[in-house]
Amino acid sequence: MVIFERQSDLKSHLESIVTAKTTVGFVPTMGALHAGHLSLIEQSLTDNDITVMSIFVNPTQFNNPDDLKKYPRTLEKDVEKIKTVSDAVIIYAPTVDDIYNGKTESESFNFDGLENQMEGRHRPGHFDGVGTIVKRLFEIVKPTNSYFGEKDFQQLQIVKKLVSKYQIPVRIIGRPIFREPNGLAMSSRNERLTPEEKQKAAVIFSTLQHAKKMFGTKSVNEVAKYVDKLFQKQKDFKLEYFEIADESTLLPIIRKSKNKKYRAFIAVFVNDIRLIDTISFN
Ligand code: PAF
Numbered sequence: 001m002v003i004f005e006r007q008s009d010l011k012s013h014l015e016s017i018v019t020a021k022t023t024v025g026f027v028p029t030m031g032a033l034h035a036g037h038l039s040l041i042e043q044s045l046t047d048n049d050i051t052v053m054s055i056f057v058n059p060t061q062f063n064n065p066d067d068l069k070k071y072p073r074t075l076e077k078d079v080e081k082i083k084t085v086s087d088a089v090i091i092y093a094p095t096v097d098d099i100y101n102g103k104t105e106s107e108s109f110n111f112d113g114l115e116n117q118m119e120g121r122h123r124p125g126h127f128d129g130v131g132t133i134v135k136r137l138f139e140i141v142k143p144t145n146s147y148f149g150e151k152d153f154q155q156l157q158i159v160k161k162l163v164s165k166y167q168i169p170v171r172i173i174g175r176p177i178f179r180e181p182n183g184l185a186m187s188s189r190n191e192r193l194t195p196e197e198k199q200k201a202a203v204i205f206s207t208l209q210h211a212k213k214m215f216g217t218k219s220v221n222e223v224a225k226y227v228d229k230l231f232q233k234q235k236d237f238k239l240e241y242f243e244i245a246d247e248s249t250l251l252p253i254i255r256k257s258k259n260k261k262y263r264a265f266i267a268v269f270v271n272d273i274r275l276i277d278t279i280s281f282n
Contacts, residue, residue, distance in 0.1 A: 001087050001091065004090070004091065007092070007099075010090070010140065011140060014141070017050065023145065024051075024143045024145075025047055025143060026054070026138075026170075027052070027053040027054075027147045028054045028137050028146065029055055030055070030056060032074050032078070033188075036178035037149075038084075040148075044145065045086055047145055052143065055092070055093040056092075056093065060133065061133065063125055067274070074191075092140070107132045111127065113251075114154065115127040115158060117243075127154075130159075131158065138170055144170065146159075146172055150278070153247075157250060159172050177277075182202035184198060184205060189274065192273050197270050201275060204268055208266060209279065210226070215256075224242055236271055239266070240267040241267050242266045243265045246261070247260075247261040247263045262280075263279065263280050264281060
């Protein structure tokens, strides 16, 4: 297993092994790896000659300094987990300076409005940070294919928009959410939950499943009211948003239309830990 801390070393290594015919798979992460991340590596190893994974807690995408401070950083454990899948993964775990060179700031992006919905509305600057780091990482790694989890579905759509706007020659592949046995979507932030909170957080996915059932017969308003009421009764939870949106534009739906794909999105605070989840309604 090779681990690079500096982009210059990673680039030299890649230059020495990549030819015009080599396919490079890339899995960008912020570490605290779980089974969902490992499945992205497996997919990349299946599809490509070489797999690179980055582990970098990107400061510019955190709108809340406390969230950045508390974000789990578990590099040694992460490396052990990657080894259980394969020894052949190339790891890039840079310092903030290696990426930002003393200027830890985001570029500003226009993702045709995708950035103004849900996460973008509640986390100002978040998608400028994501766009900045993903674009930089693509420039360093130059991947053929890159893999993203569907839990961050809005991020996935934004990364697709980024590569089409900037004509970056990489195929973006979204992969399904991995869940705990109780339905909770796997997330690095789950590491911060107590066992009791983890158990209780099952309500997030069960609510989405119930909302999906209701969507068949009830209005959008009725579904949203049900979710609102349900979370008002949960003492340790605070609902930040629940939205049913068009999968491609991410715009909230007003009225159902048959030929469109819809998806529900939710963000909930469990005490001070913010969790998101999503479910397809089709
Ligand atoms: O999804 C994540 O872990 C991050 O947003 C990403 C894509 C690695 C960028 O920092």
